[in-house]
Amino acid sequence: RAGSIASKIPGPSQEHYGPESNQCSLHHFQVSFHQLGWDHWIIAPNLYTPNYCKGACSRVLRYGLNSPNHAIIQNLVNELVDQSVPQPACVPYKYVPISILLIEANGSILYKEYEDMIAQSCTCR
């Protein structure tokens, strides 16, 4: 049964399995700090693009999703052993930082680099 699933795994040269628009992928999304309620103390940047990951993690995880081995196993478990074990989810894989300039309550001005603030790519895990 694993072999029947494995035979459907597309290689890097093959086309993606399923309609691409539904598959796990990175979505561009921009917010202002005003929308987050933080504009009274954040000076820069004006806009922030955290992005998000959304889409189906199909039973056959396509090449290039950077899914760990565990996700592949969990898919097999869900498919072949126990459906109460959930399928992997579409979540960020890599992040990049942003620099923020803000005013502290005592009037000090702070420049700070915050790690992992923007999703750069997605994975199923």
Add this chain to the structure above:
Amino acid sequence: MVGQPSTAPLAEAPTSPLIWELLEEAPGKQQKKPQVLGHPMRYMLELYQRSADARGHPRKNRTIGATMVRLVRPLVNVARPLRGPQHIQTLDFRLRPNQVTYQLVRAIVVYRHQLHLAGFHLSCHVEPWVQKSPTNHFSSSEISSSKPSLLSKAWTEMDITQHVQQRLWNHKRHGVLRLHFMCQQQKGSEGLELLWHGTSSLDTAFLLLYFNDTHKSVQKAKLLPGGLEELMERDSSLLLQRAR
């Protein structure tokens, strides 16, 4: 809590490190945005523009040398005239307790070395304040360099990293760095006393503290080279064998 924003989502994840930092640093939403104008704001805006692009991405070629820079403004002190042509303004910089996760890498005092007040030209410099010390001067080991500031020719930056680290940095409570901002008129002394009335709020100096984060998250390990994904590149039959 003082400084806690009223935005509800922040309260839902109190254990998130980012949320705790933001709760500590953000002024309360009901407060007005603290007004910081003048040279300190201009300096930090220029620092930000040199270090990050318009979208906030840190520039790859940035030379800031730190992941966090705090500009500390002095507490307001009134200048007191001395005999002769010198005036001293006492500047107290309140320092937050040392956070273990941040290492101080540099401390710079930026001050006006040239001041023009009501037509008078003043030369100024900064000295440390040490209680009951006969000679209040930075020793040669405590300062490493002075150089013109990027703000303007009238401003100078002086590196006092060693001075701050030796005297103040390992404290667990709020500490105060006290400096003397000393000015003297270049020609004559008439009228100097009148000049300093109301100059307590004059934008004369500020402190820059550069930190590196010592508690960065460990870089995630790469996927095992012999993982299933690599095998899929070669032959699905190999995958079948592994599944068995």
